Amino acid sequence: MCDYRSGIPSLPAIVWRRQSDETEPVMKAFAYEIYAALGRAIACSAFMFITVFCAVGEELSFALPESNDGLPGEGPIRRYEWFQNLWVSRRARWADTAEADRGATIFLGDSIMQGWGESLAPAFPGLRVVNRGISGDTSRGVLIRLEQDVLSLDPAAIILLIGTNDLEERASPEVIAANVSLILKAVADFSPTLPVVLCDVMPSSSTMNRPAGQIQQVNALLAELAGDYQNVIPFDTFSLFADDEGNAKPAEFPDLLHPNETAYLKWAEALRPVLSALDLPQK
Secondary structure: OEOOOOOOEOHHHHHHHHHHHHHHHHHHHHHHHHHHHHHHHHHHHHHHHHHHHHHHHHHHHHOOOOOOOOOOOOOOOOOOHHHHHHHHHHHHHHHHOHHHHOOOEEEEEOHHHHOOHHHHHHHOOOEOEEEEEOOOOOHHHHHHHHHHHOHHHOOOEEEEEOOHHHHHOOOOHHHHHHHHHHHHHHHHHHOOOOOEEEEOOOOOOHHHOOOHHHHHHHHHHHHHHHOOOOOEEEEOOOOOOEOOOOOEOOOOOOOOOOOOHHHHHHHHHHHHHHHHHOOOOEO
16 A cells, blocks of 8 residues: 555555565465475375285286186186185285295195195205195186296196096086196196196095095096106005095095195105105205
């Protein structure tokens, strides 16, 4: 404001201008802090979004395909929620140890392999072993994940046991054998000298939807497949555990499906000479 008659600023105008001059640097600094804080917030949000996006993307890369269309093999692929969650979690965890696991002897299969757990390494002292078993898996499931979970590690040898869950899902012995054949072919294509110890499907029980007759049919077909490859070593894990009727013994398989500690020790004792003859890399 000013005196319109003299053009001289009035006292209130002088005071306001002085206050504005004094507060302008403060306001500029305040505005700078606001913009800086906003920038940090945007950057943090972007980082969190990228982190979450990458984590989700990584999980998706290990997830089961939504449909069976275009997948190799035939027969059942389990899609129960618990199985899909386990499939993703175990495979994502393995990705974190892939470099350390490179060149090891790989135990591949379903819950019987997974169940060996922490006692696997002590069962084979001096040998570098890793477990690639997923509870509930089928022969087709193993075929699907073979490249990413196993062959990418350039393993020294593969111990394969698979097929019992296929029977529970009503797959025929021929379907199981066909999937195992594709697994063996993929291994041979990767390296024709890579040893594969092909274990027979273990005995179970008709009460578990795994009758002895069907298991023996599968194992007969597996024996034929083993003869087609010089790198495949058949291993009789059926006779090792079956009773006189071809069923699992409750003393070794309390639920008539999964081995207990006694059975795992027996299996390891029978398997150690086979692996020793292969002259595999030590720790």
